[in-house]
Amino acid sequence: MSADAVCTPAPKYNKLPGEQSVEICACTFIRPPDCLLPGNVELTNYRFIFSHQLKHGDTSCYHTLPAFVGLTHKLFVLQVPLGVIQSIEQKHTVQAAAKGVGLYIVCKDLRNVKLLLTDLARATTFYEKLKAYTFPSISKQPLFAYTFGERCIAENVFPFNGWEVYTPEEEYHRQNIFTNGWKLTKINVDYRLSDTYPALLAVPWEVTDELLMACAPHRSRGRVPVLSWLHPESKASLTRASQPQVGMQGRRSAADEELVRLIRTANANANNLLIFDARPQMNAVANKGRGGGVENPTYYENVQYVFLNIQNIHAMRASLTNVYEACYPMPKEGNWFKALADSKWLYHIKQIIFAATSVADKIENHKSSVLVHCSDGWDRTAQVTSLAMLMLDPFYRTLRGFEVLIEKEWCSFGHKFAQRTGGPADGGVVMPPNTGMPPLPPNGSSTSPKPSSADERSPVFLQFIDCVWQMTQQFPHSFEFNERFLITIMDEVYAARFGTFLFNCEMQARDHGVRERTVSLWSYMNSDLKSYQNPMYTPAEVSGHRIIFPQHSLVHLQFWSGYYVRWHPIMRSQDPVLRRDRALVDVMKRFRELTIAAQRTAAGDIAEPAANQPTTGAGRTIRQTAVAAGNTEF
Template identity: 80%
Template sequence: LLFVHDARWVGGSRVNADYRLSDTYPALLAVPWEVSDELLTACAPHRSRGRVPVLSWLHPESKASLTRASQPQVGVQGRRSAADEELVRQIRAANANANSLLIFDARPHANAVANKGRGGGVENPTYYENVQYMFLNIQNIHAMRAALTKVFEACFPRPEDGRWLKALADSKWLYHIKQIIFNHKTSVLVHCSDGWDRTAQVTSLAMLMLDPFYRTLRGFEVLIEKEWCSFGHKFAQRTGGPADGVGRPSNPDERSPVFLQFIDCVWQMMQQFPHSFEFNERFLITIMDELYAARFGTFLFNSEMQARDHGVRERTVSLWSHIALDYKSYVNPLYTPAEVSGHRVIFPQHSLAQLQFWTGYYIRWHPIMRLQEPVARRDRALVDVMKRFRGDSRVLTSNLDAQNTPVIAN
């Protein structure tokens, strides 16, 4: 997953092969080729949970990079780390087409500053050369959990209750969806507090917009495995499962619909670009259903290390293997590959007016509300109509050609 076709980056650093650098990071890390294992080891104490800046994605042409990390441990004393400053400099220098780096902090500014009291905080631009800083104002897991609770409270009054739409608006769920969607053009480093919730949302959505591979069915599976599973999104705790995937129960405060929010964002993008995604709505709903059903090993644990220690590959079946058995039912019939359409990059509209409530997921089991015709069925019917139209047009063209062909008398 981390093989990089670029001389400026090393796609297989094994400094974390035993998970000692960071027990929530993958075993293989992609870093600039000049970065040594010693530098990464020296940098780790300055980043929360040892989650040092590493590569998520590299633009194949511009060489602009998308890297991810956790917050720096600056604290109220404003601690510095020469190793961290050098690592960030090397990431900036690896992009030969730009001399600056943009750091996206996914948190609201006030939250980031407040983290200094707990030993965290933000990078000091004085110590990081040619670095610009931007806050994305994405709320934390507790705000997301409260928003989802309000969504469900809004969905189950009677549909004729005039308060339904107001309750949905008051939940601010779509507002949070809007805040996550963004685009960028230069090398970017993304982090939040620990780097396994909001950071995963931001990097994943950016990769979906910028790289058509991740909009294919296989590519989306790779995206989830890499940006979410390998980089330590705490699936077990966020879904209310055992804290370590098998034993003691999770703290209820650790529950949050972070991954659901990401999937909702993907669905929003699919509504705006119905020809750009190889997979359909059923694929997204299946992923969410199996996330909570816990039938497969894909989402059982909080990190790659936990999954390895519990023998996930040997003792469980992957969700992706299950999906592969019925691959065609998850394919979008309207999909047009980027090589044909020319739309390699997509930029979704993010105003609230352009966003929709995902009725196909949130209220599909509602006992009263009548859902619209399933999108997948409608799309298949549309494709059938188009095929018949093409067939009729070919017959008509053939008949016209026959009528216009001059007859040569003997």
């Protein structure tokens, strides 16, 4: 074993609660095309960390290091959460005349890492342990989210309880549904109506539980039409569902037709209802062969049908793969725009934004109620409803409101996070032993079937976040959160440190004690809100922009290089954006405080002029001069 292969003591860094070192091995980090950094790689039960001791005066390749590393004056550190890893390939190779075991690690967030394990005695052990902790459902390793969560709960690490961000009762009360013909039903409190729906559902007050149970067999997975959002003025509703089980025989359901009628008539300002099918028409009709299909307008009175032409999960997965191939290992200057166009990624983003604006337009400008569904109602449906709600309701454009939106439309309504991301809970969960925490609920299980097929993976939620980012670029003053907020959410979706995105639906999360045993992502993010605040945010009540309609044309869309290419050396930030934004947040906060104080002082001065009040040359107060000049926003 060469001198370079000798393990030196691991660098000191702050481990997370519950994080433990598992293995350490001498290795070389290979930075294409020819940058080699010798050091150590340490594996923990949460991540792997490569460290390289910087040599004085040696800067030959440091300037090309990607932005995802930590670079201090003494130490270069690269760290990757294990949940982010998509695949690990082992190769016995020869690199730069140094024999070793090569690891090629592909990540879900569009980066890859090449390591050459030069300590041959430890290489195999390191590789096997890396696989075991990266894919815990296969190796039956305890899930880190529970180890981390139980330590955080015991030590009260986060004073804010993120699980309290969203409660259905509070959110529907905010929407004022209870005095406008809608109610909450507990028919699904034990998930017997639909095992992928939330426990509490909002329906028209005339709808009985018996009607819902009769309707359930006619909708895929029992996902009957229920309320997502109610317009505060027109009372037009946005509802969501899954496809009807029509089949080749053209089956119909009197219960389903009655439920749709009651949703339509709950809106007194319009006599029609629009059903937006998120799928291309050809795909929707083809589903009849598998027992699904579309509603027959003949059986649904005053209903119009519109197809939104959003492609399925397989097309989206292929598109993101093409984006990855266009970006890595090196974007080709002469072929960049063609490669990006060929990926069709921005075309799909355009189609999703167009679909959501179409829905929002009908609700806002035509006062029509809208029902949205796709096949199962947990992918494209969630994209369309949540984006439309973001356009229609300024509350969802705040930090707290966006968290509520994700919890409501994505987590509670059963977007399959575990399957779509290939998360560590896909295929089963093993709990940490001897934690002293209460046992799982009676119907909870520590084992599940094997992980789902790779065909179930798809960047559905990433597309939603990308669409939100596009909106923040078109309306930079309308969102309380910044780009870092969106990127952090996506990073934590894959990292699986928190319980928020671990499972496929609310029932699975409940059965695995997520709220009792893990920490919510919002507990972490809400403990440092300043890092995620947009300093240029102007509340809707001040700007008057309650509704926003983004442009969906490709001319107005941008490739989100700040996310997709951030690992590449060319994306190293030339400006300390975070530090600048945090400073601006403080400045804007102080400015608003001074403005409010000035307004209050001026208002009081108009009523009772003070002898020492500042005046203009004409003897009028500053406030009076401004009003006389027509400036009412003093």
